[in-house]
Amino acid sequence: METGKYYLKSNVAIEALVDKWYAWAHLVSPTTAARNIKNRHIKILESYLKNPKIHAAAVKKPEMLGGPFIDYNGGRTEELQILLDETKRKRANMLELDKAIDELNELLINEAIGYSLEPLYDKIPEQLKGYVELYYDLNNKPNFRFFEALLYKSEYYDESSQSISLQLVDSDDGRSFVLSTPRLEDEHLIHIDISFRDNLIDKLFRMKKNPGDYQEIKEALNIKPEQEELFKSYFTKTPPPAYKKYSGNGIRTRYFGHACVLVETKEISILVDPVISYDGYDTDVNRYTINDLPEEIDYVLITHNHQDHVLLETLLQLRHTIKNIVVPCSSKGNLQDPDLKLMFNNIGFDNIIELTDMESISLPKCTITGIPFLGEHSDLDVRSKLCFHVELHNEFKVLFAADSCNIQPEVYKRVHQILGDIDVLFLGMECDGAPLSWLYGPLVSGKIERDMDQSRRLAGCNFSQGNNLVDVFNPKNAFVYAMGLEPWLKFISSIEYTDESKPIIESNKLIEYCIEKGIDAERLFGEKTIEY
Numbered sequence: 056m057e058t059g060k061y062y063l064k065s066n067v068a069i070e071a072l073v074d075k076w077y078a079w080a081h082l083v084s085p086t087t088a089a090r091n092i093k094n095r096h097i098k099i100l101e102s103y104l105k106n107p108k109i110h111a112a113a114v115k116k117p118e119m120l121g122g123p124f125i126d127y128n129g130g131r132t133e134e135l136q137i138l139l140d141e142t143k144r145k146r147a148n149m150l151e152l153d154k155a156i157d158e159l160n161e162l163l164i165n166e167a168i169g170y171s172l173e174p175l176y177d178k179i180p181e182q183l184k185g186y187v188e189l190y191y192d193l194n195n196k197p198n199f200r201f202f203e204a205l206l207y208k209s210e211y212y213d214e215s216s217q218s219i220s221l222q223l224v225d226s227d228d229g230r231s232f233v234l235s236t237p238r239l240e241d242e243h244l245i246h247i248d249i250s251f252r253d254n255l256i257d258k259l260f261r262m263k264k265n266p267g268d269y270q271e272i273k274e275a276l277n278i279k280p281e282q283e284e285l286f287k288s289y290f291t292k293t294p295p296p297a298y299k300k301y302s303g304n305g306i307r308t309r310y311f312g313h314a315c316v317l318v319e320t321k322e323i324s325i326l327v328d329p330v331i332s333y334d335g336y337d338t339d340v341n342r343y344t345i346n347d348l349p350e351e352i353d354y355v356l357i358t359h360n361h362q363d364h365v366l367l368e369t370l371l372q373l374r375h376t377i378k379n380i381v382v383p384c385s386s387k388g389n390l391q392d393p394d395l396k397l398m399f400n401n402i403g404f405d406n407i408i409e410l411t412d413m414e415s416i417s418l419p420k421c422t423i424t425g426i427p428f429l430g431e432h433s434d435l436d437v438r439s440k441l442c443f444h445v446e447l448h449n450e451f452k453v454l455f456a457a458d459s460c461n462i463q464p465e466v467y468k469r470v471h472q473i474l475g476d477i478d479v480l481f482l483g484m485e486c487d488g489a490p491l492s493w494l495y496g497p498l499v500s501g502k503i504e505r506d507m508d509q510s511r512r513l514a515g516c517n518f519s520q521g522n523n524l525v526d527v528f529n530p531k532n533a534f535v536y537a538m539g540l541e542p543w544l545k546f547i548s549s550i551e552y553t554d555e556s557k558p559i560i561e562s563n564k565l566i567e568y569c570i571e572k573g574i575d576a577e578r579l580f581g582e583k584t585i586e587y
Contacts, residue, residue, distance in 0.1 A: 060266035061290040063259060065346055066335035070220045070238060071251055071367040074142055077233035078217070078251075079362035083402060084393035085149075085211035086156065086201055087498060092146055093153040094497035099123050099235060100139040107132055114231065121489070121549025126231040127239075134239050145216070148182075152211055155180035156390070159187065159199060160500045167197030188388070200388025207401050214250040219371075221245045223289065224333040227340070230546035234362065245282050251367070252403030257375035263345055264295060295346045303586065306447050308479070310583040311343045313544055314364055314457050314537035316481060320447055323421050324349045327356045327443065327455050327481075328364045329373060332543045340542055340581045345372065354416075355380045358457035359428060359440035360395055361494070361513070363539065363548050367402075374404060381416065383425060383441035384409040391498050392437045410441060413473070422446045426470050430460030433491035433511040444474055451587060452477040454528060457537050458485065458513075461520035467527045478587070480530040482521055483537030484562040485550070488514030517557075518564040525569060532585070533569045535562045535578040 071078040073088065076096055081087035103110050103125040111129035113119040125135070143150065158180045166175060172189040179187060186206055187199045206212060222244050224230070238244065249255060255275055261267065269290055278286045301307045301319040309317040314328040332342045355377050358364055370377075382395040396407045408416065410425035428440035443455045454477045461467060491511040492503050515537065516524065525533055538558060539548035552559050562578050569576035 059269075059292075061262065061269045061292060062264075062266050062294055063262035064223065064289055064291050064335060065263055065295055065344060066224045066333040067263075067289045068222055068224045068333060069256065069260070069368060069371055070222070070233070071371060072218045072220060072238055072246075074146065074216050075138060075218070075237045075239065077238065078367055079234070080360050080365050080367075080393060080395065080398050081362075083251075083398050084203065085206040085209070086152070086203070086390055087393050089149040089152040089211065090156070090390070090497045092142065092149050095123070096237070097139065097142060099125060100135055100142070100237075103127075104132060104136055104139065117551055120545070120551060121232050121235075121493070123235050126236045131239060135237070138237055138239070148210055152182050155182035157500055159183055163189070163197040163199065167191070169195045172197070200386075201390065203388060203394050203397055207397060212401065214252070215248075217250045218246055218248045219251075219256065221247065221286075221289065223335075225336045227338060227542040228545070232549045233546050243285070245278070245286060247276055249276075250402075251371065252401070254403070256371055256403075260372045261375055262290075263372075264298075264350065266294070298346060298349060300349060306451055306587045308453070308585045308587075309343055309347065310534070310536065310579045311347075312541040312581065313539060313548070314358065314455075314481075314483065316455065316536070317343075317348065318445060318447070318453065319349070320420065323353050323418065323447075324351070325354045325356060325421075325423070325445060326352050326373075328358055328457065328537075329355060329369045330363060330366045330544070330547075331369045331372070332541070338542075342541070342543070343582045348373070348376070350376060352377050353379065354423065356423070356443050356455070357382045357395065358443065358455065359383065359431070360385075360393070360437075361458075363544070364457065365395070366547065370404075371402075377404070377406065379406050379408055380404060381408045381410055381423060381425075381443075383428070383439045384411045385439040386436060389436055389438075391435045391495060392439055395439050411438075412441070413470075420448050424474065426454075426474070427466050428457070428459040429466060430462050431458040431488070431513055431515060433495055433513060435491075435495060444470075444477070453479045454481065454530070456480065456482045456516075456524065458483040458515040460486075460514055461516050461524050464520075464523040464527065467524060471527050476529040478531050479585075480525065480528060480533045481536050482524060482533065482565075483515035484517070484521055484535050484558055484565065485515045485538050486517040486520075486558050486561050487556070488512035516561075518561040518568070521561070521565045522568050525565070525572070525574065530574060533565070533574050533576040534583075535565065535576075538562070538578070540578075540580050 073082040107129040110124040113124040114126045315330045318325040334344045385394045386392045415424040424444040425441035445453045490508045539550035566576045
């Protein structure tokens with residue numbers, strides 16, 4: 056390849072991997088990682104190796120999309136057996152940690168019956184001693200919390216388990232559902248053994264907009280000779296389209312797909328729940344991409360800790376552009392609610408701001424307020440979730456409600472008494488939602504009864520909950536979003552709708568309701584620019 060400056064093509068994707076599995080926040084935090092390794096990854100691998108044909112058949116059925124099935128068409132069993140064996144050997148300490156969590160649960164069930172917990176500290180499994188505090192709630196139910204910051208400094212946080220893979224995305228259907236299939240060697244992928252915090256990731260992805268030295272980045276990443284032809288194909292001399300900064304006196308919002316919205320004035324840029332698509336290939340659906348983002352993003356807002364809202368694939372690419380990330384404060388130590396600030400700090404983000412309910416960041420001509428986020432977490436005690444109220448120019452108000460489920464309208468009536476009417480509402484209405492076990496199953500001790508599991512959903516607002524929210528806040532515009540509709544989201548959301556799907560029916564009813572009230576409303580899809 057000739058010397059000189061090159062751009063990284065805009066459709067080069069990075070997949071962050073833990074033990075060769077697609078990484079999300081629960082694979083970074085040590086305790087949730089241990090539970091997922093044992094109760095998700097190993098179970099899926101063992102199931103596949105026992106009967107590959109069942110997995111091959113399941114991944115072809117649309118109704119099984121997103122299930123615990125490996126998508127290698129019944130093949131590559133030898134490599135998957137090696138991965139299973141290596142996981143058990145290299146991650147033996149994590150399997151012991153998982154076992155210790157179960158033992159601690161059993162200890163509390165059997166021996167914490169209302170008397171002092173002090174004698175039980177000696178009985179805590181060795182792997183957990185020094186990492187947990189025991190407590191009762193006010194109903195005398197025992198529980199424990201982790202000192203999560205200590206766990207990140209322990210043997211249980213091992214950056215050597217982290218790696219990345221690089222690939223060219225050449226179609227919206229190019230990747231099957233990623234959370235159930237480990238990333239084996241592939242002629243279309245380049246695996247690189249570096250940790251998520253490594254600043255070489257920033258150096259590489261700066262080249263999407265600013266040309267860099269190809270030879271220098273190739274050597275820094277230790278690209279093997281047999282990989283170089285593929286690596287060369289990731290680069291071009293052609294510059295990307297120039298980003299045109301918003302310079303008007305009002306506000307511009309751009310919908311990037313799913314729950315990702317960019318809000319801009321000429322003074323500030325705010326990006327909510329970054330999930331950015333790729334371009335460089337033919338598609339029937341227009342979309343904004345990384346080329347439609349500013350060189351610097353003042354604030355990234357994260358509404359909650361689910362893999363389609365904390366997408367490491369996008370966030371690692373944008374890390375060098377982000378000045379601040381605002382995250383909801385967690386419950387500080389509960390297994391099911393790992394600390395987002397700690398997670399981000401440990402993978403190379405040092406610009407994290409935590410907010411809790413009704414707490415604000417006040418800036419010239421902009422105030423960002425976290426407001427309560429109800430439900431959508433299968434009735435678990437998860438605190439790391441916020442809706443965001445953004446006020447611009449001291450008069451224009453936008454509410455991002457993401458997947459919040461308005462199960463108690465009085466909450467938002469009380470919020471309205473403080474913050475008043477809004478101009479724009481972004482509301483998630485994926486009101487079917489997966490059951491408790493789909494996301495949180497690996498964390499739960501013991502069997503979840505099927506009827507209980509199905510009743511506890513990861514669901515957003517239905518029509519009645521949505522129209523209550525509209526009635527409370529009186530928006531001028533209402534947009535249904537965060538539905539997983541876009542074709543490029545199947546690899547992470549696994550959602551397919553028909554006209555008969557409940558979320559489509561319910562959101563259609565809400566849009567009709569808004570229009571009857573004189574409110575401009577639509578369900579967003581692909582891309583959308585609105586200027587105020």
